[in-house]
Amino acid sequence: MSGDRWIRLLAAAALFACLPVAAPTASAPATADPPAESPSREEPARSERSGGRDEPPIQLDTEAMDRKAGERAARELQETMGLLERPELEAFLRRVGARLVTQAPPRRFDYEFHIVDQDAPNAFALPGGFVYVSRGLLALTGSEDELAAVLAHEIAHVAARHAAAQQKVAQALPGLLRWLAVGELARYSREQEEEADRLGQQIAARAGYDPAGLVHFLEQLENAERLELGGSRIPSFLDTHPSTRRRVAEAAHRAQTELAAIPRLAPVAPDRTAYLRLLEGLPVGESAAEGIFRGQLFVHPELGFVIRFPDGWDTRNTPLAVGARDLRHRAQVFLELQGAGADPRAAAREFLTRPENRGFSVERMEPATVGGSPAWRVIGRIGSPEGTVGVHLTFVARGGRIYRLTGAAVGFDRFRELLGVFHGVARSFRPAPPDLLAEVTELRLRLVEAAEGESLAELSARTGNALDLDRTAVLNALWSDARLGAGQLVKIAVAEPWRPELSSAR
Ligand SMILES: [Zn+2]
Numbered sequence: 491m492s493g494d495r496w497i498r499l500l501a502a503a504a505l506f507a508c509l510p511v512a513a514p515t516a517s518a519p520a521t522a523d524p525p526a527e528s529p530s531r532e533e534p535a536r537s538e539r540s541g542g543r544d545e546p547p548i549q550l551d552t553e554a555m556d557r558k559a560g561e562r563a564a565r566e567l568q569e570t571m572g573l574l575e576r577p578e579l580e581a582f583l584r585r586v587g588a589r590l591v592t593q594a595p596p597r598r599f600d601y602e603f604h605i606v607d608q609d610a611p612n613a614f615a616l617p618g619g620f621v622y623v624s625r626g627l628l629a630l631t632g633s634e635d636e637l638a639a640v641l642a643h644e645i646a647h648v649a650a651r652h653a654a655a656q657q658k659v660a661q662a663l664p665g666l667l668r669w670l671a672v673g674e675l676a677r678y679s680r681e682q683e684e685e686a687d688r689l690g691q692q693i694a695a696r697a698g699y700d701p702a703g704l705v706h707f708l709e710q711l712e713n714a715e716r717l718e719l720g721g722s723r724i725p726s727f728l729d730t731h732p733s734t735r736r737r738v739a740e741a742a743h744r745a746q747t748e749l750a751a752i753p754r755l756a757p758v759a760p761d762r763t764a765y766l767r768l769l770e771g772l773p774v775g776e777s778a779a780e781g782i783f784r785g786q787l788f789v790h791p792e793l794g795f796v797i798r799f800p801d802g803w804d805t806r807n808t809p810l811a812v813g814a815r816d817l818r819h820r821a822q823v824f825l826e827l828q829g830a831g832a833d834p835r836a837a838a839r840e841f842l843t844r845p846e847n848r849g850f851s852v853e854r855m856e857p858a859t860v861g862g863s864p865a866w867r868v869i870g871r872i873g874s875p876e877g878t879v880g881v882h883l884t885f886v887a888r889g890g891r892i893y894r895l896t897g898a899a900v901g902f903d904r905f906r907e908l909l910g911v912f913h914g915v916a917r918s919f920r921p922a923p924p925d926l927l928a929e930v931t932e933l934r935l936r937l938v939e940a941a942e943g944e945s946l947a948e949l950s951a952r953t954g955n956a957l958d959l960d961r962t963a964v965l966n967a968l969w970s971d972a973r974l975g976a977g978q979l980v981k982i983a984v985a986e987p988w989r990p991e992l993s994s995a996r
Contacts, residue, residue: 880905
C-alpha cells in the first residue's frame, strides 16, 4: 500500500551528508543537451560534481558487476520515485519486453520492466537490465509499436552497456541529495543515443514491430513536451534524449529503407483497443495517495496533514520526503517520517546520536507546539564539503508517528536569515481540515467513444474530461479541431474523489 511505503521509506532516509544543493543549472533542463563531442563516459554528471565528493570513478567491467550495481541503483530509484503496481499492465510490459529481448545481443542477466510513478513522460535503464517507463510515458503512447520502440531503445542502452557509465552517478549521490537529484541521471552522449535508436529500432523490427513506432512516439513526445504535459519540472525523456528532430528523420529513413522488409508479427495485445484499455485507470498528473500540492500547500490525504512551503521555492514530493528547495540560496526544507513514537524529544535524541549525524553541533534546543502537537526544536550546524550548513530541525509527535522537518542552508549567515522561513514552514504543519480532504481528487485516464462528427471540445464537455483541449489533443495524437468518427476511442482524464481503498489497491 502506497501510504505504508511512504512511511517505511521516510524512516530509512539519511540526512546530513546530502545537504550541498545541486548547482542552479540543474533546474534548467533546456540546457541538458550535451555538446556533440561530449565524452560522457568520463564526464562526471552534474549532480556528482556538485556533490563535492572526490571519489574515483567506479569501474564496471563485467556483466555481473553491471547487475550488482544495477540492483543497488534500482532499489534506490524505486525508493525515491516509487513504482506503480498494476499487475495486468506490468505483465503486458514484461511480455512485450521479453519478445524484444530475444532480438537483443545476448546477456547473462534477465531484463526487468517496471512502471515508475512519475507523470513526466520518461524512460530509462540501469545497468544489469532494469528498464523503467513512467506512467506519463505510457499514457502518451498510442500503440504497442510505440511502446515497443521505447522499450527497445532502453534495451539497446543496456545491451550496449551505455548504462554502466551512468551508474557511478547513482553511487556518488549520498542520502537525500538523491532525493533532490532524482530524474537528474547522467545524460548519454549523442553517439550513444544514436546507437540506441539504431539498435533499438532493429530490435523492435526483428521482434515483429513496426519500426516506425519510434518515429511516431518521438513526434508524440515532442508535442507533449511543447505543452509541458504534466507541468513537471523534472527532466524528462527528451532532456535525457536530445536532438529529437534529427533522430526522427533518421528513424523514419531507416523504417522506410533497411528495416522495411522485415515481416511484422501479431502484437501481444490483440488490437489497438485492447492496448489502450490496458492504460485505463492510470493516474494522470499527481497521484493523490502520495499527497498533492495545491500551489505551495501540500496535502497528504492518507496521513491527514497539510504543510505549506515557502513561496517561490521549487517543491517536490517523492516517496522519501516532501519538500522545497531554493537553489539560488542553496537552501532546502523537507518533511519526513522518522518512524513510530510519541516523544519528540526522545526522537530528536535518537536521531542526533545516529552515526551519520556525527559532527552535528547543537546551538539551541527547546520544546514547541506544532499544529496542536508536542514538538521539539533543534537548531545547529554541521560541516560539509560545501561549507558550514545551518540546520533547523523540528520533531513532531502526531498520531503515534514522529515527523521530522529539516530546514537547511549552506552558509550560517544565510541560514540565520532563513530561520523565520523555516519556523513558518514548521508552524504550517497541521492536521488537514476535513473539508480540504473531501476536496481531494485525482485524475485517472479513461477511454471514451466518440460520436460521429463530434469535436474534441464537444466530447470533453459530454464526458467530463478534466484535461484542456490541447492536452487532450496531444494525449491522442489529434489536432484540437479534429472531427471524430463514430466509436473512435479517445483518452481523457476524469477527476475521481480520492478514496483510500482505491489508492492502496494500486
Ligand atoms: Zn536513450
